[in-house]
Amino acid sequence: MDSIASFAALSDHLKSLNCRKRIVVANAVDSHTLDAIIRAVEMGIAEAYLIGDVASIESPRLFENRPSPHIHVVDVPDVRDAAIESVRMVRKGEADVLMKGLVNTDVLLKAVLDKKNGLLPPGNILSFCGALEIPRYHKLLFFSDPAVIPSPSVEQRIMMIKYSIRTAQKFGITQPKIALIHATEKSNPKIQYMQDYAEIMKKWRMGEFGDVIIDGPLDIFLAVDKERGSIKNVATPVLGDSDILIFPSFESANPFYKGLMCFAGAEMGGILQGTSKPVVLTSRSESIDSKFYSIAMACALS
Amino acid sequence: MDSIASFAALSDHLKSLNCRKRIVVANAVDSHTLDAIIRAVEMGIAEAYLIGDVASIESPRLFENRPSPHIHVVDVPDVRDAAIESVRMVRKGEADVLMKGLVNTDVLLKAVLDKKNGLLPPGNILSFCGALEIPRYHKLLFFSDPAVIPSPSVEQRIMMIKYSIRTAQKFGITQPKIALIHATEKSNPKIQYMQDYAEIMKKWRMGEFGDVIIDGPLDIFLAVDKERGSIKNVATPVLGDSDILIFPSFESANPFYKGLMCFAGAEMGGILQGTSKPVVLTSRSESIDSKFYSIAMACALS
Numbered sequence A, B: 001m002d003s004i005a006s007f008a009a010l011s012d013h014l015k016s017l018n019c020r021k022r023i024v025v026a027n028a029v030d031s032h033t034l035d036a037i038i039r040a041v042e043m044g045i046a047e048a049y050l051i052g053d054v055a056s057i058e059s060p061r062l063f064e065n066r067p068s069p070h071i072h073v074v075d076v077p078d079v080r081d082a083a084i085e086s087v088r089m090v091r092k093g094e095a096d097v098l099m100k101g102l103v104n105t106d107v108l109l110k111a112v113l114d115k116k117n118g119l120l121p122p123g124n125i126l127s128f129c130g131a132l133e134i135p136r137y138h139k140l141l142f143f144s145d146p147a148v149i150p151s152p153s154v155e156q157r158i159m160m161i162k163y164s165i166r167t168a169q170k171f172g173i174t175q176p177k178i179a180l181i182h183a184t185e186k187s188n189p190k191i192q193y194m195q196d197y198a199e200i201m202k203k204w205r206m207g208e209f210g211d212v213i214i215d216g217p218l219d220i221f222l223a224v225d226k227e228r229g230s231i232k233n234v235a236t237p238v239l240g241d242s243d244i245l246i247f248p249s250f251e252s253a254n255p256f257y258k259g260l261m262c263f264a265g266a267e268m269g270g271i272l273q274g275t276s277k278p279v280v281l282t283s284r285s286e287s288i289d290s291k292f293y294s295i296a297m298a299c300a301l302s
Helices: A007-017 A031-042 A079-091 A105-113 A154-170 A192-205 A220-224 A226-231 A250-263 A288-301 B007-017 B031-042 B079-091 B105-113 B154-170 B192-205 B220-224 B226-231 B250-263 B288-301
Strands: A021-026 A046-052 A071-075 A097-100 A127-133 A141-144 A177-181 A213-218 A244-246 A267-273 B021-026 B046-052 B071-075 B097-100 B127-133 B141-144 B177-181 B213-218 B244-246 B267-273
Touching: A007 A288, A021 A031, A021 A079, A021 A288, A031 A046, A031 A071, A031 A288, A046 A079, A079 A097, A079 A105, A097 A105, A097 A288, A127 A154, A127 A250, A127 A288, A141 A154, A141 A250, A154 A177, A154 A192, A154 A244, A154 A267, A154 A288, A177 A192, A177 A220, A192 A213, A220 A226, A220 A244, A220 B250, A250 A267, A250 B220, A250 B250, A267 A288, B007 B288, B021 B031, B021 B079, B021 B288, B031 B046, B031 B071, B031 B097, B031 B288, B046 B079, B079 B097, B079 B105, B097 B105, B097 B288, B127 B154, B127 B250, B127 B288, B141 B154, B141 B250, B154 B177, B154 B192, B154 B244, B154 B267, B154 B288, B177 B192, B177 B220, B192 B213, B220 B226, B220 B244, B250 B267, B267 B288
Parallel strands: A021 A046, A021 A097, A046 A071, A141 A244, A177 A213, A177 A244, B021 B046, B021 B097, B046 B071, B141 B244, B177 B213, B177 B244
Antiparallel strands: A127 A141, A127 A267, B127 B141, B127 B267
16 A cells, blocks of 8 residues: 555545445534535445434534435434443444544543543553644644643653554554654753653664654754755754654644644644544534544544 | 834835944854845845954855955954854944854853853843744744743743833834733643743733733634634634734744744744843854844844
8 A cells, every 4th residue: 555645645545445434423413523524424435423412413414415324313412421322332343433523522531531431441541643734745744742631751652652653554654754843953851851752762772663763852844844954964864754743742732733724724634542443533613624634534543 | 113014024124224233243154144144234234243263254255245344354263252252242332233153052152141241131031032924924923932941930931021022012013912822722720831821911911011912821723813713712802913922832832933934934033032132043054034034133123
């Protein structure tokens, strides 16, 4: 398989599999979520299970057209119950992907994180992996974590890296290049995460992460811009060609991707990592495109 | 005066003043620094004093052409001595702006921070203010701090904000709008800088910052993107129209601006703030344009 370098290539890949992934959506009543789901169903890549309060459905389109045989609606008027039932379906193998509809994140995460009936295997952590398609970059750029863990411990960083590697590999990237992001390439022992980076580099050299290339600390120029990076005269095997950026904190990752969405025409998909099955946790304000890319990403990973 | 919304407008403004600012450069021997200085001299906005090791000058252009009467070269072969002499000239009022040439940052900063003979008034802090010109943004976007203070205290944040306000005002922005950046608009008491933000908002309401608008925590969408920000339905007086972004840490500010330079066609100028006169501290890898914008910014502030 060629590596998937864009969201269009991701859609093509999923279509070529000729297999519908079963997506359960907790309270899919808002129109952006419904439109994104309908697109995935019409593309032939998804079978949708909409669990929620049917009376509040915003998108008349769903029922105006002849109802698709690949969209199944289950009326569960209480949002909390809908979240629990959605998680149960994924846990029991009745669905491949969980997606958040119009539910408070707290409510859905409570069901996902439930020790007995949730989706997080013991010892795993929950984090977020985004994939950015930036017009001026030559491939998808995966990154973690802009949303879940404010300031990860070294153990959490290591797991975030392993999850992100698995994601990149599912996109056909045989030897992902990973940059540990900082403001410069110079290590500063006074900064806590520098010790984490040193530890990660040591483990990488000992083979802990498998067939990948990791380097850091690196700044953004060295990580993703061959021209600007070269001027710095720093030898790094990822120079301008990173597949994955690991940020020191979510205060660092979040403005980075949002700036690129506002000003560089970037599009983003993203999923929760660490769970037994992919979880799509988009926010109400996200575009239909963005929600669709997240669904597609989850389908590729399930 | 109209507010200065681009680097072209900044050049026009400086030309209209019809006054050369005196810039002393510590060891201006590398060609990017020299080319940027020559551009400022030829534009009629700068009188240059090049203090350093004449034998190592890289740019033959300086001497090939008829030497400009506005470029003064003083041979100080030892780089450390050149740094000290440059700082002395600014301190004594013999120059308006200090600029770094081919000197290690540590060496120049040591001279700048010297308690007896330096440029930092007692009680002031050193920080960095950048100005970004982003093709898809409608004005210059000032931000702090991507380079100097890794993780500021609340007192340092307050001073960074005051310095940045003064900078924006020098650009003719009568009532600057300032966003305190975070991953979301939701406050999270577990994160240290949230308490700082609350304190800053309190002081702003009490009038401590003068005629400005401050809001935070805000994410990048709310701060600089009216469309994406509006979808979030959060009431904020800076919505999509920030003049200044204050980042929680340099690990947060640095990837933001570098991402925009790589992928959004952004150009940047920047200066050190807190010193008695503006200090231009660009790195060797920066473009001539970028160095020129920093010089122009310093001239506007001196």
